[in-house]
Amino acid sequence: MQLTLWTYEGPPHVGAMRIATSMTGVHYVLHAPQGDTYADLLFTMIERRDRRPPVTYTTFQARDLGGDTANLVITAITDAYERFKPQAMLVGESCTAELIQDQPGSLAMGLKLPVPVVPLDLPSYSKKENWGASETFYHLVRTMVGTRTAPVVRAPLEGRRPKANILGPTALGFRCRDDVREVRALLESVGVEVHVVAPWGASPADLVRLPEADFNVSLYPEISQTTAGWLQRTHGMPYVKTVPIGVGATREFLREVGAIAGVDVTAAIDAGATRLPWYSRSVDSTYLTGKRVYIFGDGTHVISAARMAKEELGFHVVGMGTYAREMARDVRAAATAMGLDALISDDYLEVEKAIGESAPELVLGTQMERHIAKRLGVPCAVISGPFHVQDVPARHSPQMGWEGSNVIFDAWVHPLMMGLEEHLLHMFREDFEFHGDAAPSHLHAPARAEATTTGESAPESAPESAPESATEVAVTAVAAPVVAAPVVAAKVVAEEAPVWTAAGEKELGKIPFFVRGKARRNTEKFAVAQGISQITVDTLYEAKAHYGK
Template sequence: MKLAYWMYAGPAHIGTLRVATSFKNVHAIMHAPIGDDYFNVMRSMLERERDFTPVTTSVVDRHVLARGSQEKVVDNITRKDSEEHPDLIVLTPTCTSSILQEDLQNFVERASIEAQADVLLADVNHYRVNELQASDRTLEQIVHYYIDKARKQGNLAESKTEQPSVNIIGISTLGFHNQHDCTELKRLMADLGITVNTVIPEGASVHELKNLPKAWFNLVPYREIGLMAARYLEQEFGTPYIDITPMGVVETARCIRRIQEVINAQGGEVDYEDFINEQTLHVSQAAWFSRSIDCQNLTGKKAVVFGDSTHAAAMTKILAREMGIHVVWAGTYCKYDAEWFKEQVSEYCDELLITDDHTQIADAIARVEPSAIFGTQMERHVGKRLNIPCGVIAAPIHIQNFPIGYKPFLGYEGTNQLVDLIYNSFTLGMEDHLLEIFGGHDTKEVITKGISAGSDLGWNKEAQAELNKVPGFVRGKVKRNTEKFARERGLNEITLEVMYAAKEAVGA
């Protein structure tokens, strides 16, 4: 753990709460001090939920510190059980309350005696894992619990469905475009003649988990949530899983061909080649658009990519392989998944960055000065300061990344959304330039600032006026090059003479 004002992945309890609140009729009890209870506000705002988020905070206060919290936690569990009548109650501490080293498993066992609902303690190390890892572990724990329970009660599904079927694993609340992706995946499966057995955790009941073994295969669209559950189901029932993210024309086709292999290996007789060709030629606009005169102008342009493993790897491949764009570097904050990420993207970019330090990413962007950034909301903020457009492709996200309209990133409709995002990200710079020429909202004198506070030097009146004459879409680069020139020579003020000297130094 480290102190930071920006985290790409939140603390572990956020991951547990994401999974718990994605299921229907599951309530979460968060054992935490006031201040750790922001999940309710965040979920209600971002997901635009009409109902109250099913999370209750069992507050750790000075009374708890003095007398212990066992009675309070047990009372909160039994109270919510009688008020809400949930199927499952999940108890989770936070990093802060974990310091108390309380025996929460004992609290759960005590509460289970009185409660009608099942009660589980989230089995997560809050000091060692982040939000995404905790989500993955919590989902696997709940699946494991209900598979064992069904086995003991003798009502666990034993046989596969008659027709090919799939479990879609990992769709959750607060996921990046998860709801739209889920709709697109369901449409894709229907087009392939595959029945969706269940989707977990989003919208599923824990009572449905006993039916997971009926599916012919499991589809895990995002590596960050669902792999542990899929591997458990493969170990227990031999159910194969597919973890190819159908994002972009090439990877969507590869995912479908892998589904075909899995189905045919179990006695099915499917051939999806005609479907792939039809979708690529007539449904997805990405294939022809990437070869159009519009996109030819993007060939060789520089871009950088950063995000979670799933989206950063997929976007890197799309940019390099499908759009002909030069990916200078690609990176992920999922350090625990570094080997997989390197294996996926090494041949499609010049450099790899595996870090969760936002300052390293900001400096790397400033160093290469790409034409466009594809990253998280943090990279979008960095891009605004450097006047470099950014397309947001991964969490952490903002309210604008929960669109009301239909915007999946997966499947063939997703390819259309991605092409729009890529193309528009590269062209907005010229739009600013035209606004400046013909008049418009973009009348601010200084567009960009440096990444750190120490990067701003004094500009005298004449130099500032000269800088304002530079077209908007290159002004940031001129400003940064001039300031770099001045710092290297120990100058504190930038004059016209310094500007001209810097221009000569870079051969402009």
């Protein structure tokens, strides 16, 4: 067990909540204590949903543990069915209730309700949220497809439009709402009809119709891979594996759709409306070439972001990783292709250490990487869940398809451009014309207060304020040696921690803030290697020349 203040994924029952909340006509009964009843906040506050998630809790308390908690489960299931009249029910337990071993799924099956009941066995202490969502979706699809009374008979493709299911988008997924709209438009642009989108917006009756389509699109492998694989094995439905994030991936996606559906996608690829390739060919893009970027998040978005950063924006990927162990193999393969070792960890402290050591100029990650980047003074863009409410925009803001490429371009490039602007402001903050007290350049210089009151001109520079009392003088005199002591100690251990001179620090301040940390570390490392005790301006430039070879 590990005590932490941040987790990238919740327990698996949160994944089950995401599936239930994504759909209509489904209700989830969760055997859980009062402290685990936080689903409303997850979906209404973070995702800004206009309705509460369809979850009923047993909410047992400490005093109930001495009695029959199983009876609470039966009562909650019965009441939920009578009140909400769902088309299907999910029944599971939270990580706390798992310790009681009440087996709520078995209790629900024994009630013989007139609707399909899906018991969920989600081990909370070995699996996490995305796995729980994947398993819940898989078992729900298997249960509903199993209620079909007639076999699936598909008409030949000749003379009709191919049909496709879009699998994987869920509540609390990163930009899922907008991605569905974009991918639907991509499919329709090549003459493919979207049959069912699931679990997003689907009902149990829609899941029954899944096998009637000709093929599936696995949009988010963390959620849909297991279900898509089962539909392929059981019902002979091939599925599209390419995730259309980025211009190149969108073209590959359309080609794969064309190969499976037997349609010509050339016109759709040629008509792709995105401004990213134009910028990549422009002179301005040379500013971005070679920018060091570190990528961390869920497997799907990390792999796609790494490819897009390298091939379409000319960034230099210096590190990548994921917290999702189910996607570890794919992320490792993508990292190996770039000559990197992937970081597979859900410990944010390990991630922060890796980011600091790689000295990136841009971080692409989750909400936690945004905090890490802020501490390190590095620009950041969020590309994956978990995310903040500010990453659920009211506007259309996809990650997939042609428009998704435009959105990603803006999200990644603008922090770098603003970084340059902020550096210029820092550079000129002491300039006689642009310092903080200077009036705007389009206005006349303001008259000094002294001149207006006494008619005398103010001195060019005011002396440093003198101490106001003898006590302050005494405190200053006593404090001075104390401040100097660490400097002397630092000189004694100069080989481990060289001391920066005032001129060296001033010159370091002229380096853009988003690479200043890297310059400081490299210079200090160079000074230690050369046995230099004080870092001067010359040392700074010698280190730059050394590491620039």
